[in-house]
Amino acid sequence: MTKDExxxxxxxxxxxxxxEVDASGVDDGEDLRDxxxxxxxxxxxxxxxxxxxxxxxxxxxxxxxxxxxxSATAWLADHVQES
Amino acid sequence: xxxxxxxEWLKHPGDSVSHGDIIAVVETDKGAIEVEVFEDGQLDVLxxxxxxxxxxGTPLAEISADGEGMAETLPSASPSSIAPRHAPxxxxxEVRHAAAPAVTGLWASPAARQLARQHGIDLxxxxxxxxxxxxxxxxVEAVARSSGASARPPKSAKAAPDLAPMRRAIAAAMxxxxxxxxxxxxxxxxxxxxxTEWLNAHNSQRPPPExxxxxxxxxxxxxxxxxxxxxxxxxYRSDAFEPVEEIHVGSAISIRGGxxxxxxxxxxxxxxxxxxxxELRDLVARTRRGEFRSSEISDPTVTVSSLGERGVDVLWPxxxxxxxxxxxxxxxxxxxxxxxxxxxxHPVMTASLAADHRANDGHRGALLLxxxxxxxxKPEAL
Numbered sequence: 201m202t203k204d205e206x207x208x209x210x211x212x213x214x215x216x217x218x219x220e221v222d223a224s225g226v227d228d229g230e231d232l233r234d235x236x237x238x239x240x241x242x243x244x245x246x247x248x249x250x251x252x253x254x255x256x257x258x259x260x261x262x263x264x265x266x267x268x269x270x271s272a273t274a275w276l277a278d279h280v281q282e283s
Numbered sequence: 284x285x286x287x288x289x290x291e292w293l294k295h296p297g298d299s300v301s302h303g304d305i306i307a308v309v310e311t312d313k314g315a316i317e318v319e320v321f322e323d324g325q326l327d328v329l330x331x332x333x334x335x336x337x338x339x340g341t342p343l344a345e346i347s348a349d350g351e352g353m354a355e356t357l358p359s360a361s362p363s364s365i366a367p368r369h370a371p372x373x374x375x376x377e378v379r380h381a382a383a384p385a386v387t388g389l390w391a392s393p394a395a396r397q398l399a400r401q402h403g404i405d406l407x408x409x410x411x412x413x414x415x416x417x418x419x420x421x422x423v424e425a426v427a428r429s430s431g432a433s434a435r436p437p438k439s440a441k442a443a444p445d446l447a448p449m450r451r452a453i454a455a456a457m458x459x460x461x462x463x464x465x466x467x468x469x470x471x472x473x474x475x476x477x478x479t480e481w482l483n484a485h486n487s488q489r490p491p492p493e494x495x496x497x498x499x500x501x502x503x504x505x506x507x508x509x510x511x512x513x514x515x516x517x518x519y520r521s522d523a524f525e526p527v528e529e530i531h532v533g534s535a536i537s538i539r540g541g542x543x544x545x546x547x548x549x550x551x552x553x554x555x556x557x558x559x560x561x562e563l564r565d566l567v568a569r570t571r572r573g574e575f576r577s578s579e580i581s582d583p584t585v586t587v588s589s590l591g592e593r594g595v596d597v598l599w600p601x602x603x604x605x606x607x608x609x610x611x612x613x614x615x616x617x618x619x620x621x622x623x624x625x626x627x628x629h630p631v632m633t634a635s636l637a638a639d640h641r642a643n644d645g646h647r648g649a650l651l652l653x654x655x656x657x658x659x660x661k662p663e664a665l
Contacts, residue, residue: 218571219413220420220539237539239591240496241567251491260486260494 201280207273213249217242228270243267254280287311288336289343298326300346305576307343311448317576324348398423417572449542460604464519465640468599471652474620474629477660485662498534498589499560501612503665504658505587506530506552512651514643516584518605524642533583533603534563536570544570545586545603546579556665590614597633607639608648610655 207228214223214236221236232238238246247266251258256279258266265275287309294306300320307318328345331337395418399406402423409426411418460466478500486494509516509530517526531547538544548554548562569575588600589612598611613633620629636652638645658665 218539219417220571222421233593239537239593240498241564244491244494244496245564245568248491258491260483260489 201277203273203277206276206280207269209253210246210250210269210272210276213246213253214238214242216249217245223269226269228273229268231267232269233267246272250276256280286336286338287316289331289333291333292329294326296326296329300324300326309577316580317574318343319576319578320346322346322348395420395423398427402427447542449538449544453542456603457601460601464602464604464607466602466637467640467645467648468635468637469645469648469652470597470633470635471649471656472631472633473656473660474622475615475632475659476629478662479615479630481662493557495556495560496563497615498591498612499556499563500659500662500665501589501610502532502534502548502551502563502587503554503556503559504655505585505610506532507658507665508651508654509585510552511654512643512647514647515608515638515651517607517642518584519607519639519642520605524607524639527584529584531582531584533586533606534566535586535588535600536567538571544575544580545583545588546570546575547583549578549582585609587612597635599635600637602637602639607642609637610652611635611637 211223214221214232218236218238221238223232223236226232226235232243232246243263243266247258247263250256250266250272254276256276258275258279262275266272288311290308290310292307294300294304300306301323302321304320305317306320306326309316309318324346325348326344327347329343330345331341331343337343395406398404398420399409399418404423404426406418406423409418409422412422413419479497482495482497482500513526514524516530517524519525529550530552531549532551533545533547535543535545546566548559548566551559554562566575566579583603583606585606586600586603586609588598588609590598592614594614596616597613600609600611602609611634613635615630615632617628618631619626620631622629634652634655636648638648
C-alpha cells in the first residue's frame with residue numbers, strides 16, 4: 201500500500217468521524233486538533249477506525265503519532281508493510 | 284426552548300408502545316430530539332400533525348393504558364426550558380420557517396436544517412454526503428449555490444444579530460442562571476499522577492477500541508463523590524431544593540462551529556468505566572450530529588465541563604438551571620510539584636466547582652471537591 205493510499209484512507213476516516221470538517225485541505229504537519237478542532241474523543245475514534253481498517257495494532261504509546269496526517273501516514277506506512 | 288416542530292411520527296395510532304420507546308422526532312433549537320414515552324400502553328390519537336410547530340408542553344398524543352387516556356407532551360428541556368416567555372424578535376431567516384416544507388424520515392444536521400429553512404430548500408431532494416448519508420451543511424450550501432440562491436440570508440442595514448437558535452437557548456439559560464442563582468466558586472489544584480499512570484497502564488494493555496479517556500475517570504469520580512453530598516445533586520425549583528436520588532451527570536459537549544449541549548449519561552455512578560466510555564462515545568457522536576433523546580437533555584442532575592487537552596488551566600462554569608452545581612476541569616499539564624520537601628514534575632490539574640448557595644454551602648462544597656480529587660486518584664476503585 202502506497203503512502204498516498206494511506207493518506208487518503210486517513211482523510212476518509214476523519215470525514216467519517218467528523219462529517220462537518222474537510223480534512224483534505226489540511227497540511228501534513230498541522231495538528232489536527234488545531235486545524236479541524238478535533239478533540240481527544242475524535243482522535244480516539246480515528247485510531248480505533250484505522251486499527252480496524254488496516255487490521256493493525258496501534259499501541260497506546262504511538263497515539264501521539266496520530267495528531268497529524270503526516271506522522272500518522274508515516275507510522276502506518278512503516279507498520280502496515282511490516283505485518 | 285419554547286417550541287418544537289414535529290418532524291416525524293415513528294409510531295402510529297393503534298401501535299402498542301412501552302416505556303423507553305421513541306415515538307416521534309421533534310426539531311428544536313437544540314437540534315432534533317427523540318421523544319420517548321414513559322408508559323406502557325397503546326397509542327390512540329395523534330394530536331399534532333407532522334410539520335406543525337407547537338409550544339413546549341403541548342400534548343402530542345394520547346396513550347391509553349388500563350383503559351385510561353394519557354397525554355404525551357412535548358418535553359421541556361433543561362437548560363432551555365427556562366427560556367423567557369417573550370420570544371426574542373424573530374430574525375429574518377425565521378419568518379420563512381412556517382412555509383418551509385415539512386421534512387420526514389431524513390437525517391440532517393441542525394446546521395443543514397437551518398440553512399435549508401433559510402433558503403426554502405426541500406431536504407428530501409438533497410443527497411447527503413455525511414455519515415450514513417446524513418445531510419450536512421455543505422450539501423445544502425451546494426444546492427443553494429447551484430440554484431442561484433445566496434449562501435447566506437441577505438442582511439438588512441440594521442439587522443438584528445442572526446443568532447443561531449442554539450445560541451439563543453444558551454443565552455436564555457445562562458442569563459437566567461446569572462440573574463437568579465447566587466453562585467459561589469471553589470477550586471482545587473492537585474497532582475493527577477496516580478490517575479494518569481493507571482490510565483496509561485490500562486490503555487497500554489488494550490486494543491484501541493477498548494481504551495479509556497481521562498474524562499471517563501472524571502465523570503465516574505464526580506458521580507461517586509455526589510452520593511455522599513446529596514445537596515449538590517438535584518433541582519432548585521419554586522424556591523426550594525429538590526434532591527434527586529439518581530445521579531445523572533451531564534457532559535458539556537462542544538459543537539464544532541459553535542454552541543454546546545450537556546446531555547446526561549443516566550445513573551453515571553453505576554456504570555463500569557468501560558460501559559461509561561461506550562456511553563460517552565455514543566453520546567458525543569450523537570450530540571454532534573444533533574441527535575439526542577428528550578430524557579438525555581432534560582435529565583442531568585449535575586453537569587461536568589472539561590476543557591480537554593488543549594484548554595487552559597481553570598474554568599469558572601455557569602450552572603445550568605434548575606441544577607445546583609457544575610464541575611469544571613482544566614487542562615492537565617506537567618508542572619513543578621512540591622513533594623517530600625523537594626520539587627518534582629507532575630501532571631497537575633485544577634478542578635473547580637460552581638454551586639448554588641441557596642441549596643448548599645462552601646464548606647461542604649470544598650469537601651466535595653476534595654472527595655472528587657481523592658476518588659480520581661484511586662482509579663482502580665472506580
